Each structure stands twice: as C-alpha cells, then as structure tokens.
Amino acid sequence: MEIRKVTQSDVKELAILMDQLGYPTSLDEMKLRMAQIDSTPDYLTLVAEVKGKVAGMVGLTKGYYYEMDGCYVRIVALVVNSAFRNMGIGHELVSEAERWARHIGAKGIGLNSGNREERLKAHAFYRKRGYVAKSTGFAKSLNSNGQKEATHDSFQK
Template sequence: MEIRPARDTDAPTVTALLTELGYPDNNEADVRRRLERWARHPEGAALVAVSDDGVIGVVAVVAIPLLEKEGSGGRIVALVVDETQRGTGVGRELVAAAEAEAQRWGCNFMEVTSSRHRTGAHAFYRARGYEDRCEKSARFVRQLTV
C-alpha cells in the first residue's frame, strides 16, 4: 500500500468513498474540483491510500492557525476507508500520514470530529490516542449563504 497526494483523476473513487461515509450527494465533477483545490492548499492535504486494487481510502487534513496561543492545530476533516478494507490498517496509515503532514506544518495537536452514531470510528480514534473532549466544549454550526 502506498499513501500519496490525491489527484483529480482519483475523483471517481473518492466520490464513491464519500458515499460510503454518508455523503451521497456528491458528483465526480465537484469532487474533482475539490481535489484540485486541496492540491493547491499550502497547509492542507488530501491523501489517498492506494493498493493493487486502486484507491482504497482517503483522508483530508488541514492546519488551523491559533490566535489564543502560539502554533497551529491539525484537523482531520474527512477520513474513509473502503468498507472491504476496514480493519486492515489502512485507516491507521492514513491517520499517521495526516499527523505527519500536520507536524511538518508545525501543528501542536490534532483534532477530528465524528458524529455520535459512528461508535466504531470513536473506538478507532481512541485506539490512536485521541480523547473525546465533548464535555469540555460544544460545536456550533451555522450555514452561510454564498
């Protein structure tokens, strides 16, 4: 297995992976455009895991500069492994690659959000050393019109 930056030609498989993650309303053209944008991001990366069968997983990570203290934090904004490959170490390798990128950008910590119904994902992150901090803060979201 190889982990490399995602290419716009990975859009068909990444679109299918996003559907597995629970986001079925994506089309290949939109995903291709987003992958091209990620490729240009100076402190962000979309990485894919590739095996002999092609792309089997994707992770997107970004550095967020902090104002309240020195440094930046890394955030995994998406992670999904093909359902036939789960439990084989692909997710672990993608997270390690995302963490390495964040460290390269000078991030002091990593964070990830995960819907409460994704209990398997929560166990996966805990096994990687991530702590559930929801009791210490809340997440508020507001849609913006563009």
Template sequence: MAVRPVVPDDAARVAALLAELGHPDNDVETVRKRLKMWDELADGAVFVFEREGDVVGVLAVSVIPFLERDGSWARIVALVTTRSARGKGIGRELTTAAEDYAREKGCLRVEVTSANRREDAHAFYRRMGYENWADRSGRFIKVLT
C-alpha cells in the same frame, strides 16, 4: 499498498468513498474541482491509500493557526475507507500520514469530529491515541445558506 497524495484522476474513487461516508451527492467533476482547490492550498492536504491500483481510503487534513497563542492545529476534515478495507490498518496509515503532515507544518495537536452514531470510528480514534474532549467544550454550528 501505500499512502500517497491525491491526484485528479482519483476523483471517481474519492466520490465513491464520500458516498460511503454518507455524502452521496458528489459527482466526479465536482470532486475533481474540490481536489484541485485542495491541491492549491498551502495548509491542507488530501491523502489516499492505494491497494493493488485501487484507491480504498481517503483523508483530508487542514492546518489552522491559533489566534490566542503561537502555533497551529490540524483538523482531519474527512476520513473514510471502503467497507472491505476496514480493519486492515488503512485508516491508521492515513491518520499517521495526517499527523506527520501536521507535525511538518508545526501543529501542536490534531482534532477530528465524528458523528455520535459512529461508535466504531470513535473506538478507532481512541486506539490512535485521541481523547474525547466533548465534555470540555460545546460544538456550535450555524448553517449559512
């Protein structure tokens, strides 16, 4: 059992994990192309957790430089484990890998957003030492389609 960087052959399992996260419209070839794109990024990484030859968790993290001050911050873009793997420390190991990656890249903090309905995820992030900053700022999104 170990965290490792994603490889193209993980695309089918990553697609299945993304479906569990609530994004079912990810076919294997599309995910494979996205994984290739992530692999080519200088400031982003995708990690998987492999247990007995099966990928049971995935996390993507991206590094963003600050404009208003020195340094960078990291954003966990996605984190999901299979239902059967939840509560077994896999999310913790993936999140720790993302935090280690962020430190290596010189990041000052890590941010993650989670849908309001995902109360279990919120509890997980609090256990990992994350603070809810929702009362400090708004989250505004404009869909560009």
C-alpha cells in the same frame, strides 16, 4: 499499501468514498471540490492505494491558534472503502496525518466526528489511537433560504 498525495485520476474514487462516508457526491461535484482544495496550500489530501486501487483517504488542513502561538492540523475527512476496512488502512492514514502535522510544526491535531450511531466505531478507532473527546461541536447552515446577505465592510480586503 502505499500512502501518497491525491492526483486528478483519483477523483472518481474520492466521490465514491464521500458517498460511503455518508455524503452523496457526484463526479462533477468532487472535481470542483478538489480543484478548490488543491489550490489552497494549507490543505493536504492523501490516499491509501492497495493493489492499484484507492482504498481510503484523509483530508487535512493546517490552521492557526488564536489562543496561543503555533499551528494545528485538523482531519477534515477520513474514510476507508468498505471493501478494505479492518486491514489497518485507517490507522496508516491517521499515522501519516500525524507525521505531516509534526513535519509542519503543528502543536496538535484534531477532528470532529458526528454523534450518530453509525459513528460509534469511528469514535472507538480514534480513542484507541490516543484521541480524546474534548468538546461539543456546533454547526449552522448559512443562507439556507437562498437569500443573499449584505456583506459587511470589515470582510472586504
């Protein structure tokens, strides 16, 4: 197994992985997303390759604390192809994410994982690696009615 940075040739497999994660994604959608992510220097996408096939991926982003000095890393996506599960690939991807976090001087690493039945194995996976459930996440979809909101002057740079 090799862990490496994502390349343009991996986009088709990433779309398949997003679907397996529960987020149906077309090839064109994934191309657009990766173009945006790749243009942002505080993101890193790694893939696990087994025998020439993309077996999994981890998407990471660096953020900065408001409440203390320093930065943190957030795992924003982690998925292993169903054909490659239970082979240690997820463990290796998380280990590499943690290595990158240490390398950039991050004080911590975190992630969100849904509270759905199909995520219970993922929760056990994270706990086994020393992650602790610390908070309840909240989310809200913006502009779901299709109306554009007025932009507040303080958002302009």
